[in-house]
Amino acid sequence: MTHNRLGRSALVAALAGGMLLTGLAPAALAEPAGRAQDVLGPYGLGGVRLGMSAKDAKATGKVVQKRRAGACSGWDLKAHPSGRDRVGMWISKKAGVAMIFAPEGVKTPQGIGLGSTGKQLDKAYPKLKRAASGFPIVTVPGNPKAYYYFLLSKNKIYEMGLALADQDCTN
Known part of the structure; x- marks a missing residue:
């Protein structure tokens, strides 16, 4: 032996x-397979990158279209379906993949995910700012063309996303 x-x-x-x-x-x-699918940012999630056209995103075989809405269409990552009345990402005709919402179990490279506390968020992102509507946002470390946004309730993140700074799908 x-x-x-x-x-x-x-x-x-x-x-x-x-x-x-x-x-x-x-x-x-x-590294174990699937690890990249569990990290939101700095450029995308699960093989889908910010700025990627709908055609290119569809060609990855990792997304499915759910709805059309004017200049933007709603999609899901096949690995992370978002449910009936939601979408996992918005793809703009003009900007490409504009916004990706974080599914359960996915974290930023700094370790922030759904369920993280406000204190953890402040520690991970010391340059956190407030959007005009009051929710926390921060420029994505390593990608100055994108930002993370976070929605909190009872001091815990219940929604977060990665978005292009110049996206035209949501306000």
Whole structure:
């Protein structure tokens, strides 16, 4: 048994060393599949990126259209259906994917998700501002063309999204 453990340790060390030398991660050491689907931002969610046209978003095979509404259409990520009377994102004819709403279990790279507290939000985003309507917004770290918005009730986030700063789907 001891020899086998040492052999495995040596193999793992060799693979890790190879990973450092080649820059490639062996499949056994790579991040678990689906991880990118659980992170909102800085450019999108689940393989759908802000600014992507409806045609390009549809071509990913990861979205389904739910409704048309003038200059914008409502869509869902197949991995995160939003329910009957909601949409998971708005896609603008002019700007492309304009706004993506965070589904349950998805967090920002800074660890903020539905259910996070106001205190956690303030700590994660010290440059948090208030929109004219009063809800917290912040420019997305790493993407100055986008912002996060947060809606809170009883000091907990119940809705949040990632949006293009120049989106034309909502106010």
